[in-house]
Amino acid sequence: MLESPDMAAGNNHSIRLFLASNSPRRKELLALSNLQYGVLTPQVHETPRENEDGLEYVKRVSRSKLGAVAGQVGDDSVIIAADTAVIDGRMNEEARILGKPRDREEAKVMLNALCGHTHQVHTAITVLRKRDSKMVTDLCTTDVPMRSYGDEEIDAYIASGDPMDKAGAYAIQHPGFHPVEKLEGCYANVMGLPLCHLTRTLICLGITPPADVPRACQAALGYNCPVYAQILNREA
Secondary structure, eight states, X not given: OEEOOOBOOGGGTTOEEEEEOOOHHHHHHHHTTTOOOEEEOOOOOOOOOTTOOHHHHHHHHHHHHHHHHGGGSOTTEEEEEEEEEEEEOOTTSOOEEEOOOSSXXXXXXXXXXXXXXXXXXXXXXXXXXXXXXXXXEEEEEEEEEBOOOOHHHHHHHHHTTGGGGSGGGOOTTOTTTOXXXXXXXOHHHHHTOOHXXXXXXXXXXXXXXXXXXXXXHHHHHTOXXXXXXXXXXXXX
8 A cells, every 4th residue: 555655855856765664663763864765565475484583583574565566656765664572582592583463361461471681673674676676684682671560551551552563562752651661772763763763774775864863763762872873973
């Protein structure tokens, strides 16, 4: 499905930019770049394969999303696809990929499993420039330390309905639940679209966002990011 395709802004006037996601959070984050874009809604299977690790999983699904929509737009287009996974792995335990909960009971199981310890969030961004079929995939991983919330807090959060469309059954930005204790990595990654990784990928494909992306991201999220310079300099 295509919604309102627009020409990308500024020096990118010959490019039509599309986001292959209907996620409200990804739309909000991409809007911080001041790039104009249309929305494509990919239909793909997101079930992990047997013995597939988290990094390979998000790379595969992001590419699948891109492939599912590439035929819907012209050769003057650039398409952004992303996939995010919550990876719960403790010492001496096999890492598990936590997707969106199927029901409230599974949401509770996930939130209990994540409570009080650190897990990882992986996002793969895949960007395709159709005119020459150049495709670039970038990866972001953030360690996420969860606070020790209680059963009543879990129940109230689940009752709000917020966990049901989110990997790992939580939103880092939720103002009532605020599940994360102290983050030291990319906040936007945990929301589903690491903007500095996306910025450096777009620049590789000849698209420069009009906005000061790290400043806009930090201002919008209320987060003093300690890693944005390293990411943009390709040191992380």
